[in-house]
Amino acid sequence: MPVEQLLIxxxxxxxxxxxxxxxxxxxxxxxxxxxxxxxxEQSEFFLEAVRPYLKILxxxxxxxxxxxxxxxxxxxxxxxxxxxxxxDRSMDIGTNWSEENKGTNAMGxxxxxxxxxxxxxxxxxxxxxxxxxxxxxxxFNPKGELLGAVNVSTTEEGSGTSLLQAVKVAAAxxxxxxxxxxxxRPELTGKPLYKMEDIxxxxxxxxxxxEMAEKAAMLDYPVIIYGESGTGKELLAQSLHTAGPRxxxxxxxxxxxxxPETLIESELFGYEKGAFTGAQSKGKAGxxxxxxxxxxxxxxxxxxxxxxxxxxLRVLQEKKVTRLGGGKxxxxxxxxxxxxxxxxxxxxxxxxxxKDLYFRLKGIFLTMPPLRERTDILNMAGYLLQKISPVSxxxxxxxxxxIVRYSWPGNxxxxxxxxxxxxxxxxxTIQKEHVQFESVYEMENSGWTLEETEKNAVLEALEWAGGNxxxxxxxxxxxxxxxxxxxxxxxxxx
Numbered sequence: 001m002p003v004e005q006l007l008i009x010x011x012x013x014x015x016x017x018x019x020x021x022x023x024x025x026x027x028x029x030x031x032x033x034x035x036x037x038x039x040x041e042q043s044e045f046f047l048e049a050v051r052p053y054l055k056i057l058x059x060x061x062x063x064x065x066x067x068x069x070x071x072x073x074x075x076x077x078x079x080x081x082x083x084x085x086x087x088d089r090s091m092d093i094g095t096n097w098s099e100e101n102k103g104t105n106a107m108g109x110x111x112x113x114x115x116x117x118x119x120x121x122x123x124x125x126x127x128x129x130x131x132x133x134x135x136x137x138x139x140f141n142p143k144g145e146l147l148g149a150v151n152v153s154t155t156e157e158g159s160g161t162s163l164l165q166a167v168k169v170a171a172a173x174x175x176x177x178x179x180x181x182x183x184x185r186p187e188l189t190g191k192p193l194y195k196m197e198d199i200x201x202x203x204x205x206x207x208x209x210x211e212m213a214e215k216a217a218m219l220d221y222p223v224i225i226y227g228e229s230g231t232g233k234e235l236l237a238q239s240l241h242t243a244g245p246r247x248x249x250x251x252x253x254x255x256x257x258x259x260p261e262t263l264i265e266s267e268l269f270g271y272e273k274g275a276f277t278g279a280q281s282k283g284k285a286g287x288x289x290x291x292x293x294x295x296x297x298x299x300x301x302x303x304x305x306x307x308x309x310x311x312x313l314r315v316l317q318e319k320k321v322t323r324l325g326g327g328k329x330x331x332x333x334x335x336x337x338x339x340x341x342x343x344x345x346x347x348x349x350x351x352x353x354x355k356d357l358y359f360r361l362k363g364i365f366l367t368m369p370p371l372r373e374r375t376d377i378l379n380m381a382g383y384l385l386q387k388i389s390p391v392s393x394x395x396x397x398x399x400x401x402x403i404v405r406y407s408w409p410g411n412x413x414x415x416x417x418x419x420x421x422x423x424x425x426x427x428x429t430i431q432k433e434h435v436q437f438e439s440v441y442e443m444e445n446s447g448w449t450l451e452e453t454e455k456n457a458v459l460e461a462l463e464w465a466g467g468n469x470x471x472x473x474x475x476x477x478x479x480x481x482x483x484x485x486x487x488x489x490x491x492x493x494x
Contacts, residue, residue, distance in 0.1 A: 007113055008123050011104040014112075015125045020103050022127055029096035031074060036094045037263075043076050046147045049177040050139060053170040054079050054150065056417040063155045065091055068139075069107050070148040073098030082155055087131075091153070102126060106134035110149045114138050116168055118160035131155055135163035137171035142179050150174065169424045173388045193251055194238040200383045203376040205369040209236070212366055217243035221363030224301075225339040229478065230413030231368035233339040234299060241295040246335055249294025254287045257303035264308045268315060271324035288321050288332045295335045301361065302342030302353065309354045316360045336361060341479055371408040371415060378404065384416050385430075389423040398432035406437060407454055409478060455490045458483065462492065 031039060040047070050068050058066030058079025065080040065088070073096045082088050091097075099108030103125030109117045120133040136151035150170045152163045196217075199210055216223060217240045225233045234253065241251045254267065270286030287296060298304075304312065315321055316336065320329045338361045347353035371377060378400055385393055395403070399422070408414055422434040458472075461483075465471035473483040487493070 004118065007109055007115075007117055008104060008119065011099060011109050011112070012125055014099060015103045018100065020125065022103070022125055029098075029101045030092070031094040031096075039070070039074060039094075040076060043070055043148075046070065046139070046141075046178075047076055050150060050170070050174040051077055052413060052416055053173050053420055056420055057150070057152055057166055057170055064152065065154075066150070066152045067091055067097075067107075068148060068150050069097055069111070071111060071146045072096070073101065073107060073111055076148070082132075082153065084155070087155070097151075102129070105129060105132075106136035106153075107149055107151045110136040110138050110151075111146070114146055116164060116171075118164050120158075120160050133158055133160050133163065135160050135167050137164070137167040139171045139174050139178075147178075166424060169389075169420065173420055176387050193242050194235050195242045196239045199232065199235060199239055200380060201374065201376045202379050203369070203374040205374060206376070209366055209368065212364075213240055214243055216240060216364045216366070218245070219364070220246075220335055222336045222361050223338070224344070224362050224365040225337065225368065226341070226343075226365060227339070227368030228341050228370050228411055228482075230411030231370055232412055233341075233368055234297065236366065236368060237295075237297045237299075237337045237339055240337060241335075244335075246294050250291055251295050251297070252287050252291040253297040253299055255299050256308070257300035261305055261307055264311050266324055268311060269321045269323055272326040283323065283325075286321055286323065288315055288334055289323075289330060291334045292332045293334075295337060298336065298338040298361075300340060301338035302340035302344055302347055304353075306352075306354065309357050313354065313357045313360060316357075342481060346481075371411045377408075377415075380412065381415060381419060384412075385419050385423065388416065388420050392428075393423060393426060394429045396429050396431050399430045399435045402432050402435045407457065409457065454486065455492075458486050458490065458492060462487075 047068070054066050054068055054077055058064060063081075063083040065078060065082050067075045067078045069075050075091060075093050075095050075097065078091060078093055082091070096102075097105060097107040099105070099112055102108055104119060105124055105126075106117050106119040109119060116135070116137040118133070118135045121130050124130050124132065124134075132153050132155060134151060134153040136149045138149050139147050141147050150167045152167055154163065196210055196214060199206065201207075213236060223237075223240060225236055227233045237253075238251060241247060266284075266286070268286050268288055270284050270289050272283045298312070315332070319333070320331050322329050344353055344358055344362075348355050348358055371380070374380070378395070381395060381400075381403055385395070403415075410417075418435060418437065419430075421436055422430045425436075426434040461472040462469075469480055469483055469487075473480045
């Protein structure tokens, strides 16, 4: 009996022994609220490594969803749609797809057997899932411990072979990322931290930024890091921390764009037990308390609401926090690094950012250059390809020319995802046709200037979005404010 059939047979037998019914209701173990928040926070190390590869698996494909699950079967991140509301809801973040809950399915089998698997149609134990074809591959940390799995599910008919190859490439790339990260003080942070030597590139602009960052690392001044999405702002922030005297302390990151107003104070200050419904029984330290003696990164600081800005300003002024539900002031000694893709001076002028907070955050500012302004794109491509591909690959002259001529609106992050697709499609050598972009970006007219390329990309994105600026900005992987600036620059109307 083939290995695939043996895996399915063994899984069905476990389901029958456990009393699961193929016809009955499928288990709906799902985390919400604080429990889900804490799980995602604990899984950040894993998610940072796998999320870039998950995006390319689920992006732009019809009736297809890519998810990553932890080793207990809980979905941590999701990309794409199956085209059915009920099926999509069944794969919401926080849903458990272990074999015990969902019967025989690719994720559950992979977590149990610790090997890749395809489960299609009638091979699913539960009838509700037999519309699906699924493929999953395990992801292990550098110690060989199972972290979870990458899974792709589709309602389209097929053998599942191409899906399996895709998830294997994604899992291998994620494992390579995990091997190339450098965990530092895991007893304090549990997260991988980069160092200055991890900032790749031979471009003069990058070398200058590294030189400035090495000097800034030895000081305790606050820092603002400017840069478009995907340029490596958090990489630089972590490197500032690990190169300076605070490296023996913790590094804590706070994603300001994902900070609901209802959670602002509990995230920044922490809380005592019983402070609110759903609070952990032992209470919880806030981000500033966690970062005491070290560094805190305020990622996407330009997206903070005005209320959140006022809350943050108090901490920076007083250098003390008081947990929700508590009365004791706790002094904190923290270096603050803010990262943003927005022009904060413009945000101040338009009333979206507080001037007093800006001057608390601004000591030194560094700007990460966009990939299109760098002279080392091919060097970066070679470096990233080594990380992504489990086997050595070359880039043909035609592919190299295509890479150099592209405007890279998504910067290094987009280059990495394009190379992942190219590595998947190619043999020993990546050819021109293996380098694939979203059609809205791909400019075949080699005579276009960079500005003409950018203008046409904006026009096509707006046309694709039917004039909806928010959708067009998402398509271009940029912010609405940046897109409005480009529209004004080229005199374009939505």
